[in-house]
Amino acid sequence: MTHFNENQLSEMPTRQRAQFINSLSGFKSANLVGTIDNAGQTNLAMISSVVHLGASPALMGFIVRPNTVTRHTLENIEQTNQYTINQVNSSIWQQAHQTSARYDKSQSEFSETGLSPFYIAGVSAPFVAESELKYSLELQQIIPIELNGTLFVIGKITNVICNTSVIKQDGYIDIEAIDTVAISGLDSYHQTQRLSRLSYAKPESMTQQIPLDGM
Amino acid sequence: MTHFNENQLSEMPTRQRAQFINSLSGFKSANLVGTIDNAGQTNLAMISSVVHLGASPALMGFIVRPNTVTRHTLENIEQTNQYTINQVNSSIWQQAHQTSARYDKSQSEFSETGLSPFYIAGVSAPFVAESELKYSLELQQIIPIELNGTLFVIGKITNVICNTSVIKQDGYIDIEAIDTVAISGLDSYHQTQRLSRLSYAKPESMTQQIPLDGM
Numbered sequence: 001m002t003h004f005n006e007n008q009l010s011e012m013p014t015r016q017r018a019q020f021i022n023s024l025s026g027f028k029s030a031n032l033v034g035t036i037d038n039a040g041q042t043n044l045a046m047i048s049s050v051v052h053l054g055a056s057p058a059l060m061g062f063i064v065r066p067n068t069v070t071r072h073t074l075e076n077i078e079q080t081n082q083y084t085i086n087q088v089n090s091s092i093w094q095q096a097h098q099t100s101a102r103y104d105k106s107q108s109e110f111s112e113t114g115l116s117p118f119y120i121a122g123v124s125a126p127f128v129a130e131s132e133l134k135y136s137l138e139l140q141q142i143i144p145i146e147l148n149g150t151l152f153v154i155g156k157i158t159n160v161i162c163n164t165s166v167i168k169q170d171g172y173i174d175i176e177a178i179d180t181v182a183i184s185g186l187d188s189y190h191q192t193q194r195l196s197r198l199s200y201a202k203p204e205s206m207t208q209q210i211p212l213d214g215m
Numbered sequence: 216m217t218h219f220n221e222n223q224l225s226e227m228p229t230r231q232r233a234q235f236i237n238s239l240s241g242f243k244s245a246n247l248v249g250t251i252d253n254a255g256q257t258n259l260a261m262i263s264s265v266v267h268l269g270a271s272p273a274l275m276g277f278i279v280r281p282n283t284v285t286r287h288t289l290e291n292i293e294q295t296n297q298y299t300i301n302q303v304n305s306s307i308w309q310q311a312h313q314t315s316a317r318y319d320k321s322q323s324e325f326s327e328t329g330l331s332p333f334y335i336a337g338v339s340a341p342f343v344a345e346s347e348l349k350y351s352l353e354l355q356q357i358i359p360i361e362l363n364g365t366l367f368v369i370g371k372i373t374n375v376i377c378n379t380s381v382i383k384q385d386g387y388i389d390i391e392a393i394d395t396v397a398i399s400g401l402d403s404y405h406q407t408q409r410l411s412r413l414s415y416a417k418p419e420s421m422t423q424q425i426p427l428d429g430m
Contacts, residue, residue, distance in 0.1 A: 001347075001376050001377065001378055002376070002377060002378070002379045003335065003374060003375070003376050004374065004375040004376075004377070005373070005374055006372075006373050006374065009273060009372065009375065012386065014270075014271065015385070015386065016385060016386030017270050017271060017273070017386060018270040018271075018386070019383075019385050019386030019387040019388075019429075020270075020375075020382070020386040020387070020388060021267065021269075021270035021271075021273045021372065022267055022270060023348075023386075023387055023388035023390055024267070024273075024275065024300075024302075024348070024350055024372070024375065024388070025244050025246075025265050025266060025267045025275060026244030026245055026246055026265060026302050026303075026390065026395055026397070027242050027243070027244055027245075027390070027395065027396075027397035027407065028242070028244065028266075028267070029240050029241030029242055029243065030241055030242075031240075031241055048267075049266050049267065050240050050241060051240060051243075051264050051266050051278060052236065052237055052239070052240045052243070052263075052264065052278075053278060053360065053362075053363060053365060054236075054280075054362075054363040054365060055229075055232050055233040055235075055236035055237060056229065056232060056233075056236075057362070057363060058224060058232070058236045058239075059362055059363055060239065060240060061278075063266060063267075063268060063276075065269075085239075087239075087241050088241075090410065093410060094413065094421070094422060094424075097413045097416055097422050098416050098421055098422050099416070100416045101416035101417050101418045101422075102417075102418060103418050104418075107418070112418070120218065132216075133238075133239070135239055140362055141360075141362060143358060143360070143367075145268065145356075145358070145369070147268075147269075147272070147274055147355055147356060147369060148268060148269040148272060148274055150268060150269060152358075152367065154360070154362060157221075157224065157236065157239065158220070158221050159218060159219065159220055159221065160218070160219040160224065160235075160239065161216050161217070161218050161219075162216065162217060162219070163216055163217070164217045167235070168234075170230070170231060170234050171227065171230070171231035171232060171233070171234030171235040171238075172234040172235070172238055172399075172400045172401070172402075172403065173234075173235060173238035173239070173399075173400065174399075175238055175241065175242070175399050175400075176399065176403075176405060180241055180242065180399075181242075181410065182241070182242035182397050182405075182407060184388075184389075184390050184391065184395075184407075185387045185388065185390075185412075186387070187387075187412045187413045187414070187415070187425075188387065188391075188409060188411075188412045188413075188427075189409070189410040189411065189412075189413065190391060190397075190407035190408060190409050190410060191407065191408045191410060192242065192397060192399075192405035192406065192407050192408070193405060193406045193407070193408060194403060194404070194405050195305065195308060195396065195404040195405060195406060196403075196404065197400075197402045197403045197404075198309065198312045198402045198403075198404065199402070200402070201312055201313050201314070201315045201316035202316050202317075203316045203317060203318050203319075203322070203327070206309070206313055207309060207312050207313050207316075209309075210402075212403075214234075
């Protein structure tokens with residue numbers, strides 16, 4: 001085991017440090033954020049920072065950096081207050097990654113990467129038809145993180161579209177069964193293999209493996 | 216595919232909704248946060264919301280809810296300004312989950328779950344010896360999220376301890392090779408199998424699979 005101190009970290013070349021530091025958080029979620037502007041131009045952006053904030057109300061957050069490739073996503077959310085989050089699966093992971101290319105505002109990542117927009121009544125933002133688990137959100141708050149100029153975008157979940165066959169009796173969704181992928185670092189994609197679900201941990205006894213359907 | 220609208224989501228029983236909504240963000244990182252209070256009492260907490268904020272400065276964030284099982288973690292970070300984040304691997308995933316039991320403040324999750332504290336000079340907070348990739352942080356900011364009473368804890372990475380054999384030439388760390396696990400929902404643990412790394416996406420050509428060592 002090697003120890004890198006703060007000086008050694010800051011002396012790493014920029015790109016190497018980006019790869020290194022991006023590997024430290026562990027596996028990341030792989031999601032496509034779908035938006036549309038007031039003129040009807042759609043956008044799709046790969047986001048690896050979607051994080052669960054709470055179930056009641058149902059809130060989800062993600063980090064964006066303004067003035068980067070995700071700027072159109074941010075502008076569209078600010079215009080319409082709506083967006084969708086679409087889990088990336090092993091049928092579309094390469095197309096999903098391709099959405100991170102710096103396309104012009106007039107180009108839609110849907111047509112450029114061959115993914116299909118899908119709409120429901122009451123939601124202007126496009127879903128990704130090829131995603132097996134997707135939901136729409138209404139913007140609640142954008143929190144500026146002054147430490148590094150990023151923004152924490154928080155939305156409330158308004159609609160969920162999912163294959164019911166992978167929803168277990170206790171509410172758990174078997175996202176492995178719909179081939180949702182995980183990301184490590186900036187560019188590595190992974191399928192998963194379940195070790196087990198574990199019972200709710202209590203101080204007096206060791207947690208046990210439980211069947212996929214819960215207890 | 217079934218469509219759940221906002222009314223249907225809010226009518227789900229509380230526990231079922233928690234399982235359901237927790238499944239929506241995709242795969243989550245599995246990390247143990249190590250802390251110590253001023254009296255020398257250690258604490259270890261399973262956190263699935265660690266998220267990369269930026270590489271320069273190297274910032275990491277996670278979400279905590281005050282007055283829950285993670286309250287001691289929060290109190291200790293506020294007392295000492297220091298904490299460690301330790302990736303959970305497939306040798307310690309059950310012990311890691313067990314740290315989420317509601318132990319008393321006088322009980323250390325290290326001894327209760329059989330994990331070993333590990334210290335380095337200059338960092339008061341304990342690392343997890345059994346973790347193959349771990350780092351210390353200095354608290355930078357705690358942002359209250361008023362929408363649901365959670366807190367976003369942001370720290371700067373000060374030291375990284377890692378097996379150099381899994382650090383690739385371009386800085387990417389092969390966290391699959393050190394058996395880091397991922398979480399889905401509240402209690403499902405997963406090993407991973409790499410699909411591939413992908414090249415930096417450009418508008419004029421489709422991203423390509425690249426070898427593990429980068430290009």
